Amino acid sequence: MTSLPETTQRKLGLVIDLDTCVGCHACVIACKGWNTENYGAPLSDQDPYGAAPSGTFLNRVHSYEITPPHGQAQLVHFPKSCLHCEDAPCVTVCPTGASYKRSEDGIVLVNESDCIGCGLCAWACPYGAREMDPTAKVMKKCTLCVDRIYNENLPEEDRTPACVRTCPAGARHFGDLGDPDSDVSQLVAARGGFDLMPDLGTKPVNKYLPPRPKDQWEETDILAPFLEPVAESPQGFLGWLDRALERL
Amino acid sequence: MRHQDIILDLSPKLSDQTAKTTCYMCACRCGINVHLKDGRVAYIEGNRDHPVNKGVLCAKGAAGIMQVTAPSRLRAPLRRVGPRGSGQFEEISWDEALATATAWMAPLRATAPEKLAFFTGRDQSQSLTGWWAQQFGTPNYAAHGGFCSVNMAAAGIYTMGGAFWEFGQPDWERTKLLLLFGVAEDHDSNPIKMGLGKLKERGARVIGINPIRTGYSAVADDWIAITPGTDGLLILSLIHCLLTAGKIDLDYLARYTNAPVLLNEDPSSPDHGLFLRDANGKLLVMDRTTGKPMAFDAAGVKPDLAHGLRRAGITHRPVFQLLAERYLDPSYAPEAVAERCGLSAKRIHALAAELARVAFDEAIEIDQPWTDFRGERHEKMTGRPVAMHAMRGISAHSNGFQIARALHLLQILLGTVETPGGFRFKPPYPKPPEAHPKPHATATPGQPLKGPHLGYPMGPEHLALHPDGSPQRIDKAFSWENPLSAHGLMHMVIANAHAGDPYKIDTLFLYMANMAWNSSMSTGRVIEMLTDKDPETGEYVIPRIIYSDAYSSEMVAYADLILPDTTYLERHDCISLLDRPISEADAAADAIRWPVIEADRDVRGFQSVLIDLGARLGLPGFVTDDGAPAFTDYADYITRHERRPGIGPLMGFRGAGDQTGRGAPNPDQLQRYIDNGGFFTHHIPQAAQYYKPWNTAYQDWAVDLGLYDSPQPYLFNLYLEPLRRFQRAAEGHGDRQPPDHLRDRIRTTMDPLPIWYPPLGDDAQTAQDFPLHALTQRPMAMYHSWGSQNAWLRQIHGHNPLYVPTNIWVAHGFADGDWARLTSPHGSITVPVAHMAALNPNTVWTWNAIGKRKGAWALDPAAPEATKGFLLNHLIHELLPPKGDGHRWSNSDPITGQAAWFDLRVRIEKVSPPPEVQPNFPTLAPPHGGTR
Amino acid sequence: MHPAPSVIIFTTLSGLGFGLLVFLGLGLPPVTGWVAFVFFLIAYALAVGGLLASTFHLGHPERALKAFSQWRTSWLSREAWAAVAALVIMALYALGAVFFDTRISALGWLGAGLSFATVITTAMIYTQIKAVPRWHQALTPLHLSTASLAGGALLAGQITIAQILLFLAGIIQIAHWLRGDQRFGEAGQSIASATGLGSPGRIRAFEAPHTGTNYLLREMVHVVGRKHAQRLRLIALGLGFALPLGLIMIPGASHGLGGLAVLSHILGMLASRWLFFAQAEHVVGLYYGARG
Ligand SMILES: Nc1nc2c(c(=O)[nH]1)N[C@H]1C(S)=C(S)[C@@H](COP(=O)(O)OP(=O)(O)OC[C@H]3O[C@@H](n4cnc5c(=O)[nH]c(N)nc54)[C@H](O)[C@@H]3O)O[C@H]1N2
Ligand SMILES: Nc1nc2c(c(=O)[nH]1)N[C@H]1C(S)=C(S)[C@@H](COP(=O)(O)OP(=O)(O)OC[C@H]3O[C@@H](n4cnc5c(=O)[nH]c(N)nc54)[C@H](O)[C@@H]3O)O[C@H]1N2
Ligand code: SF4
Ligand code: SF4
Ligand code: SF4
Numbered sequence A: 001m002t003s004l005p006e007t008t009q010r011k012l013g014l015v016i017d018l019d020t021c022v023g024c025h026a027c028v029i030a031c032k033g034w035n036t037e038n039y040g041a042p043l044s045d046q047d048p049y050g051a052a053p054s055g056t057f058l059n060r061v062h063s064y065e066i067t068p069p070h071g072q073a074q075l076v077h078f079p080k081s082c083l084h085c086e087d088a089p090c091v092t093v094c095p096t097g098a099s100y101k102r103s104e105d106g107i108v109l110v111n112e113s114d115c116i117g118c119g120l121c122a123w124a125c126p127y128g129a130r131e132m133d134p135t136a137k138v139m140k141k142c143t144l145c146v147d148r149i150y151n152e153n154l155p156e157e158d159r160t161p162a163c164v165r166t167c168p169a170g171a172r173h174f175g176d177l178g179d180p181d182s183d184v185s186q187l188v189a190a191r192g193g194f195d196l197m198p199d200l201g202t203k204p205v206n207k208y209l210p211p212r213p214k215d216q217w218e219e220t221d222i223l224a225p226f227l228e229p230v231a232e233s234p235q236g237f238l239g240w241l242d243r244a245l246e247r248l
Numbered sequence B: 001m002r003h004q005d006i007i008l009d010l011s012p013k014l015s016d017q018t019a020k021t022t023c024y025m026c027a028c029r030c031g032i033n034v035h036l037k038d039g040r041v042a043y044i045e046g047n048r049d050h051p052v053n054k055g056v057l058c059a060k061g062a063a064g065i066m067q068v069t070a071p072s073r074l075r076a077p078l079r080r081v082g083p084r085g086s087g088q089f090e091e092i093s094w095d096e097a098l099a100t101a102t103a104w105m106a107p108l109r110a111t112a113p114e115k116l117a118f119f120t121g122r123d124q125s126q127s128l129t130g131w132w133a134q135q136f137g138t139p140n141y142a143a144h145g146g147f148c149s150v151n152m153a154a155a156g157i158y159t160m161g162g163a164f165w166e167f168g169q170p171d172w173e174r175t176k177l178l179l180l181f182g183v184a185e186d187h188d189s190n191p192i193k194m195g196l197g198k199l200k201e202r203g204a205r206v207i208g209i210n211p212i213r214t215g216y217s218a219v220a221d222d223w224i225a226i227t228p229g230t231d232g233l234l235i236l237s238l239i240h241c242l243l244t245a246g247k248i249d250l251d252y253l254a255r256y257t258n259a260p261v262l263l264n265e266d267p268s269s270p271d272h273g274l275f276l277r278d279a280n281g282k283l284l285v286m287d288r289t290t291g292k293p294m295a296f297d298a299a300g301v302k303p304d305l306a307h308g309l310r311r312a313g314i315t316h317r318p319v320f321q322l323l324a325e326r327y328l329d330p331s332y333a334p335e336a337v338a339e340r341c342g343l344s345a346k347r348i349h350a351l352a353a354e355l356a357r358v359a360f361d362e363a364i365e366i367d368q369p370w371t372d373f374r375g376e377r378h379e380k381m382t383g384r385p386v387a388m389h390a391m392r393g394i395s396a397h398s399n400g401f402q403i404a405r406a407l408h409l410l411q412i413l414l415g416t417v418e419t420p421g422g423f424r425f426k427p428p429y430p431k432p433p434e435a436h437p438k439p440h441a442t443a444t445p446g447q448p449l450k451g452p453h454l455g456y457p458m459g460p461e462h463l464a465l466h467p468d469g470s471p472q473r474i475d476k477a478f479s480w481e482n483p484l485s486a487h488g489l490m491h492m493v494i495a496n497a498h499a500g501d502p503y504k505i506d507t508l509f510l511y512m513a514n515m516a517w518n519s520s521m522s523t524g525r526v527i528e529m530l531t532d533k534d535p536e537t538g539e540y541v542i543p544r545i546i547y548s549d550a551y552s553s554e555m556v557a558y559a560d561l562i563l564p565d566t567t568y569l570e571r572h573d574c575i576s577l578l579d580r581p582i583s584e585a586d587a588a589a590d591a592i593r594w595p596v597i598e599a600d601r602d603v604r605g606f607q608s609v610l611i612d613l614g615a616r617l618g619l620p621g622f623v624t625d626d627g628a629p630a631f632t633d634y635a636d637y638i639t640r641h642e643r644r645p646g647i648g649p650l651m652g653f654r655g656a657g658d659q660t661g662r663g664a665p666n667p668d669q670l671q672r673y674i675d676n677g678g679f680f681t682h683h684i685p686q687a688a689q690y691y692k693p694w695n696t697a698y699q700d701w702a703v704d705l706g707l708y709d710s711p712q713p714y715l716f717n718l719y720l721e722p723l724r725r726f727q728r729a730a731e732g733h734g735d736r737q738p739p740d741h742l743r744d745r746i747r748t749t750m751d752p753l754p755i756w757y758p759p760l761g762d763d764a765q766t767a768q769d770f771p772l773h774a775l776t777q778r779p780m781a782m783y784h785s786w787g788s789q790n791a792w793l794r795q796i797h798g799h800n801p802l803y804v805p806t807n808i809w810v811a812h813g814f815a816d817g818d819w820a821r822l823t824s825p826h827g828s829i830t831v832p833v834a835h836m837a838a839l840n841p842n843t844v845w846t847w848n849a850i851g852k853r854k855g856a857w858a859l860d861p862a863a864p865e866a867t868k869g870f871l872l873n874h875l876i877h878e879l880l881p882p883k884g885d886g887h888r889w890s891n892s893d894p895i896t897g898q899a900a901w902f903d904l905r906v907r908i909e910k911v912s913p914p915p916e917v918q919p920n921f922p923t924l925a926p927p928h929g930g931t932r
Numbered sequence C: 001m002h003p004a005p006s007v008i009i010f011t012t013l014s015g016l017g018f019g020l021l022v023f024l025g026l027g028l029p030p031v032t033g034w035v036a037f038v039f040f041l042i043a044y045a046l047a048v049g050g051l052l053a054s055t056f057h058l059g060h061p062e063r064a065l066k067a068f069s070q071w072r073t074s075w076l077s078r079e080a081w082a083a084v085a086a087l088v089i090m091a092l093y094a095l096g097a098v099f100f101d102t103r104i105s106a107l108g109w110l111g112a113g114l115s116f117a118t119v120i121t122t123a124m125i126y127t128q129i130k131a132v133p134r135w136h137q138a139l140t141p142l143h144l145s146t147a148s149l150a151g152g153a154l155l156a157g158q159i160t161i162a163q164i165l166l167f168l169a170g171i172i173q174i175a176h177w178l179r180g181d182q183r184f185g186e187a188g189q190s191i192a193s194a195t196g197l198g199s200p201g202r203i204r205a206f207e208a209p210h211t212g213t214n215y216l217l218r219e220m221v222h223v224v225g226r227k228h229a230q231r232l233r234l235i236a237l238g239l240g241f242a243l244p245l246g247l248i249m250i251p252g253a254s255h256g257l258g259g260l261a262v263l264s265h266i267l268g269m270l271a272s273r274w275l276f277f278a279q280a281e282h283v284v285g286l287y288y289g290a291r292g
């Protein structure tokens, strides 16, 4: 139903730590693998061994280079999947009701059997979080692994999105961002989690944690005392050594 | 329909069956749960219980599913029908293939075993392949370590009995400061990422020392954009600062290292530079309590760092004094080295200060009593929470051995090795160089070699030389050119065999190494050598090539006989403590692979094939007394083979299934492993977790497990006496003498205390003509050449640009979409460029091994990997440019023979875009195993 | 955005068709009988033809009926309803005019209103998309509806009205372009806001997530050369508005010239629509380094 729920009981989503993500693409492939085998149509590939391979992915890792006015350039790896927006424009534009936001947990899904593949929702999403699968010809998007997080065939600890479970660096966190006491909300509060393009009014549920400031140390000399010379000459050093050994 | 009415299957079944085995999309060996539906692989995820990856999985691992369905998989044994390099083959039966291989090899064994050269690449079964070669009797065996990171391995083992690589790890739980030198990915792929995650969670500081800021260096809190090849200077300068400030762990140095060991200081003495020993050969130190020399391990001895001894007119001083004198020298001051490193002196001071601060002001203590090898009980374990890790950025240079030594020296001076918060060994390490075998290389027709091929020479007496001084091995390992080449020199095999230097061979037997492409220096020339014919006989100069691959790689086209392997989900494998196990710092661990799916092609696991060949050749150990095959296949070998009585490939479930480490073979062992998730872990007791080289509890545990047969405590080698022995030979002492043209080099490079010298060949003229350094990095989502056949991974890395720093980008007027010609002293390539600001200004780089030969890997010849992807290898030569002295010097570390991939120097110029990258090679025919 | 032929043809033709229906509904010209038949035939051919073309854009045209369900929120769904309602009402109206020589004006007015509404709903589909700032402006419905009405007037042979509308639509077209050129900047999205990495310095896309292409790049990250766009704008303006206006200003213009004017207008509108899509920048391009 393309009317958005007024509120959702929970706001499940991801928190992605840009300070920790090493850009390994593990989450990309775990997502591809899981969603090729589960929820809806498989994620297809075109020309897989050919001259122009391309395929459907629900999660992709960008990288950006930041050149500050002073100091060294930095690199940030930036994974991006559906942000499960509270005011999801992709949902309201959908003519068929295939796109919807679940009132129980806020997950934005596509009911593939209703999707006519018009592509409008992908246009409406500012984040590039939806991809039309060229083989199935329906809209695909991150499901927040709705078929994992409640999956009774999975052990409790595995009821988490495939991308989160696989992330070697632990840069991805999953939880209820509607509950201020949840681990993810606490993390967002502690680390200054932010929204992408907030003024578009989409109110993303997913949050990003900023990279910590880099290359800070040359500005201070507080470390100098740690290198106070113990002697001025090699002989002096030996003297110091003898005294130091005495103290051991 | 209201969405509440939409019926979602929230609990789909993952699979009908979950098989737990070990990943082999790279050498990290993570545990995987392979979910199967109708016997088909449906999904692969990490095994949460596994010691290596604890549930996580990298991109390659998760993409394994596409590897087992790739069209590039070989389908049956192949015999070459077209000319070498054309890729034309016919499929033959296994009987025929094995009979052919036997017919080629058996006469060699009977007459000249060295004419078989058996080199294995990404081999995880070296204890089998090495043993096979030993039983065959050829001295010519090694795996890929020589072109990979032998500098790191050798420097680590010689200095402290264990190395970085995946043989040790930072104490991720406790460290507060991590220095990462030249690591893009490493073999410990997932563990490093997990570790970095842990550090980030705790807010610990990570410093990346790397010319390039990607991956780990991108998340590092601080980046030190060092100029390639100069880390040694930086490290020795840090040591200078720390010594000057007295910020060193004297207690640790005195107790656990050879800093107090007495050294002969008399230049006129025949033992100059060697240690003073007692009658039992024990190293002597001065005891601070008595002021008398005593054996280093005597109970109650308090080794002195400050006082020497004059005995029989000869001055002996503790190593530490020599060391302090050397590095206190102003030539190591930050101001003296900064410019060469591409850094500011201030930055070096700041780094040294931070090391000092964390090591000494943030020291930690664990309430864990332990007893050292001198019998002294310690109430606590003191930790200096500074950890370091390094890999090929340091080791793939021709000065890499000494740089790695310098780095270990830095770690040790701070007291951070095997202490809480520092660097920790993983069993079977620590293991000092003395405890490793010595190289064996004397071939006797029809006989096995007397011992293992590879080892750790302690002096010239252990070199693999013929009486006339010529090398015994085809790769010249353990010769004067590279005395400590502990892993062999895979990158020299083809060139030497082609040149007949030191001798000609008959059959080159390769396994799992793409030597006609990404693991060769100067790929085009190697291709020529592989196809070159002797004008007199019309035969190929390298007469026969047998190769085992699982996929239609570039190398397949250059073999005469192909033994097609299975994929990793279709065979048994053994990740053994005899080899490269999966241990963690707090546990020994080993693992297996087992066929979780059945091969749908006429392929066989290579190890089983090798065992079959061994039996056909009648190799000792591979046949029973009556000549019947000793093992049915690799699984049988894994279960029943015993290296020493009671010690076999796997440590778990021995005997009746209840013995660990030592015990009789257990026919149920593999099943027990399978039931256990494919691995076995044996934990180190709490009291034995740190200080392992000196900790009696650890030593006893290791003996118990069978890692060694008696406790082996030892001292860290700040001063490396074996190097001095080689130096002495170069100075003219002893009966084994280096050739004259090598004397100088040995004397200068084999300094027993770490030194820095510029990468060989990096002279002023080269630096002027080729001002830039050119590097490669591992992409995290791609494993060497294999990944490109994987439909998912090749979408991430389908081609690679050359990254150019801002200053060069601007100076040459580059814009997006431009191409450049990159020229080294050996050749040039024309490739696409891209801009990168987070890059050392003297460095260009690209992702490694993305470029592919047209037609290889069952890819469309127009695949971007072949038209836009490229290798830097075309620019690298296994020899340095001629110097006009009549010798061709190898582009390797002079001590270990490590291939100096990263010494590459280039110049760049903008060119108009060609239709595709240059050079380009003729399209390979798809072998029968591949479809197009 | 990717200038897909199906959507270009759809918006051009159905715009024209519904524009014509507006005039027919208003009784401009007040045709009946076979003349009416021809007029309605043209109008339906264009409107329905356009709608059919749009279904080529669908992955699952066989499920098109589902698109009627979400009229409460979705402009696309509303467009479907408006189009069907307009076509049905106008069909009834046409039935009267063609076969019974009676024009039920009320029905005609209603049909005209619905036809106009259809054009507006179509316009709103684009206008509502905040992620495409060039579209997300008040001038978009104005532009699409005036263009549609101008074309309708032209087809309906309403020379005077057509003159006014062509002029107006031409002006609005220019305004839409000029405003459109500012919109991305005004909307305020940049690589800094897209990544949230705003403060520390200049941000640049370093490496794309994949070396090949993907749906997003094909569909939403389309780059047109500036020069090329300027030329096309002149063509669109010339053929779409100026030339038809000139042609119908010629006193005593013949049917032949009128036909030429229509043809010119259609060609111009195709160019305009191509630009409408091709020049529309989606903010997702920022992630891939557009404007970086
Ligand atoms: N320019 C440059 N060149 C380099 C390096 C660099 O940094 N820069 N690095 C060097 C280093 S460190 C290394 S280790 C080498 C690596 O170089 P190689 O050892 O050549 O590496 P791979 O590409 O992994 O090739 C291994 C071969 O094993 C095959 N293979 C894969 N799986 C199986 C299997 O299950 N069974 C069998 N039988 N075969 C299989 C693959 O198809 C492939 O042909 O490259 C070196 N080359
Ligand atoms: N995903 C993936 N994982 C792999 C592999 C793979 O192909 N893909 N290959 C495996 C193999 S065989 C190996 S050997 C390991 C190698 O793992 P790494 O040692 O991480 O090897 P490289 O990717 O070659 O990275 C070398 C790093 O050193 C830096 N560097 C180069 N020169 C210098 C220098 O002079 N000083 C400093 N400080 N840094 C320098 C480079 O910028 C680069 O970041 O990875 C293993 N793991
Ligand atoms: S990120 Fe895009 S697809 Fe996901 S809810 Fe928001 S608008 Fe919709
Ligand atoms: S593509 Fe499918 S989900 Fe998206 S708007 Fe159209 S019908 Fe809805
Ligand atoms: S939550 Fe699931 S569907 Fe979404 S990106 Fe992660 S793995 Fe993919």
Ligand code: SF4
Pocket (backbone or CB within 6 Å): A020, A021, A022, A023, A024, A025, A026, A027, A028, A061, A077, A079, A166, A167, A168, A169, A170, A171, A172
């Ligand atoms: S798996 Fe984790 S570290 Fe790797 S790219 Fe994804 S978020 Fe980043």
Ligand code: SF4
Pocket (backbone or CB within 6 Å): B023, B024, B025, B026, B027, B028, B029, B030, B053, B057, B058, B059, B060, B061, B062, B189, B190
């Ligand atoms: S690091 Fe990745 S590819 Fe390597 S073994 Fe582990 S999961 Fe497999």
Ligand SMILES: [Mo]
Pocket (backbone or CB within 6 Å): B147, B148, B149
């Ligand atoms: Mo390697």
